[in-house]
Amino acid sequence: MDTTKNILANWTQEIPESEIRRLLKSKAKYYLAAGLPGNLPTKIFPQILRELADYYDADEKNVINEFQYGPTAGITGLRKVLAERIHQRDGAGIISGAEEWEKVMITTGSQQAIYLALDILINPGDIVVTPSPAYLGFITTVVKVGGHAVTAPTDNEGLIPEYVEDTIIKSEKEFGRKVKILYVVEDSDNPKGTTLSFKRRQQLFNIAEEHDVIVMCDAAYKEIQFEQRIPTMKTLDKDNNRVIYTSSSSKEAAPLRIGYSIMPDMLLSQAEKSKGYLDLCTPTLTQRVAEIYYDKYIDEQLPIIVKKYKERKDAAFNALIETFPDGDYTNPTGGFFIWWQPKGEKAYTFDVNKFNQEVLSPNEVLVVPGKAFYPPHGHSYDPEARKIVPLKVINGGMRIGYSFLQKDMIDIGVRKLGKLLHENLEKS
Numbered sequence: 001m002d003t004t005k006n007i008l009a010n011w012t013q014e015i016p017e018s019e020i021r022r023l024l025k026s027k028a029k030y031y032l033a034a035g036l037p038g039n040l041p042t043k044i045f046p047q048i049l050r051e052l053a054d055y056y057d058a059d060e061k062n063v064i065n066e067f068q069y070g071p072t073a074g075i076t077g078l079r080k081v082l083a084e085r086i087h088q089r090d091g092a093g094i095i096s097g098a099e100e101w102e103k104v105m106i107t108t109g110s111q112q113a114i115y116l117a118l119d120i121l122i123n124p125g126d127i128v129v130t131p132s133p134a135y136l137g138f139i140t141t142v143v144k145v146g147g148h149a150v151t152a153p154t155d156n157e158g159l160i161p162e163y164v165e166d167t168i169i170k171s172e173k174e175f176g177r178k179v180k181i182l183y184v185v186e187d188s189d190n191p192k193g194t195t196l197s198f199k200r201r202q203q204l205f206n207i208a209e210e211h212d213v214i215v216m217c218d219a220a221y222k223e224i225q226f227e228q229r230i231p232t233m234k235t236l237d238k239d240n241n242r243v244i245y246t247s248s249s250s251k252e253a254a255p256l257r258i259g260y261s262i263m264p265d266m267l268l269s270q271a272e273k274s275k276g277y278l279d280l281c282t283p284t285l286t287q288r289v290a291e292i293y294y295d296k297y298i299d300e301q302l303p304i305i306v307k308k309y310k311e312r313k314d315a316a317f318n319a320l321i322e323t324f325p326d327g328d329y330t331n332p333t334g335g336f337f338i339w340w341q342p343k344g345e346k347a348y349t350f351d352v353n354k355f356n357q358e359v360l361s362p363n364e365v366l367v368v369p370g371k372a373f374y375p376p377h378g379h380s381y382d383p384e385a386r387k388i389v390p391l392k393v394i395n396g397g398m399r400i401g402y403s404f405l406q407k408d409m410i411d412i413g414v415r416k417l418g419k420l421l422h423e424n425l426e427k428s
């Protein structure tokens, strides 16, 4: 065999290991780099497993029927329960309820739905517009399947519609091909924690219609909302031909790895075909656990979980306000993350990677550096120059995760971070 490097596919050389996966191997007492759920219905899952065990014990036929490969798009019971939940949760017009269960596709995490959608839509060089910064599991996958990522600026409310439209127009001109996908995380984005107003959702949907761009609307944090939910832009997609809507059980029921999506019919059948080649089906046993959880327990469990996340967010936010140097930061209304970046040029030049390794880590603190939320290559829209420029990375930004640690630990960790920023930012 030749050297390992020569036998590997090209993308393995192009795409590094995710910074978040790499950081998971590091230990720190004040680990603010995590996106791991720290509040789970720990008492409920064993109860559901016991219920299922009784059901399987009662009749061998139950075992034979269910301990099987399942349909690629998911088991009917779970699809019905989730169709009803999406109907109740996400605003009128997205789906009429359990009777439209065939519109819901189950995937192994919503990450798989992202992969499937990109897999069936992207040809080499196709342009995908993403927020700057954006969920790395999306942007890196864009590059992996051969797409060309162009980042559009965000503020404390997320994507800025006017700039998104200009990004589409200027990218099409610059690269001589149509923009195919616009990626949006409406509620509590990862990494910034921003939530789009309904007005912006409407504007972004109209821009996508106008320029014939498919929207990938990622609702991963839809269940973890501290305030009343804003209807999703998928409700505007009356003909179900513009928006791919993906959501997840992961943030409140992590071990199940259940993602669920609604997408235009033609894309749904292609995504199902692609999934067939990826994993044949999502494990049927976890789908059964999810079916029972969403049918019987989520309404009672979710408020308890969300309240704890809100307390953790408050602890992180208050500590940040009291101890950080001057900068731009978000105050999330849901999800797992706060974003902070220095003012002015330092937003681009302060090296948080280095700061993590040389300063934070020896002090038992870790965050995720802004650079992790950019593709290995691509372009950006520059709002001052109003043109497409080489990739512009907010190196000085950092994602502060409050989902995993207890609130007193978050308080100490974020205060330490503030103090270390004060000591190091100016001299960097």
Ligand SMILES: Cc1ncc(COP(=O)(O)O)c(C=O)c1O
Pocket (backbone or CB within 6 Å): 035, 108, 109, 110, 111, 112, 135, 137, 185, 189, 190, 218, 220, 247, 248, 249, 250, 258, 259
């Ligand atoms: C914005 C966003 N989308 C999708 C995912 C994938 O989630 P999962 O595969 O666990 O459903 C994540 C996970 O962190 C995320 O933050």
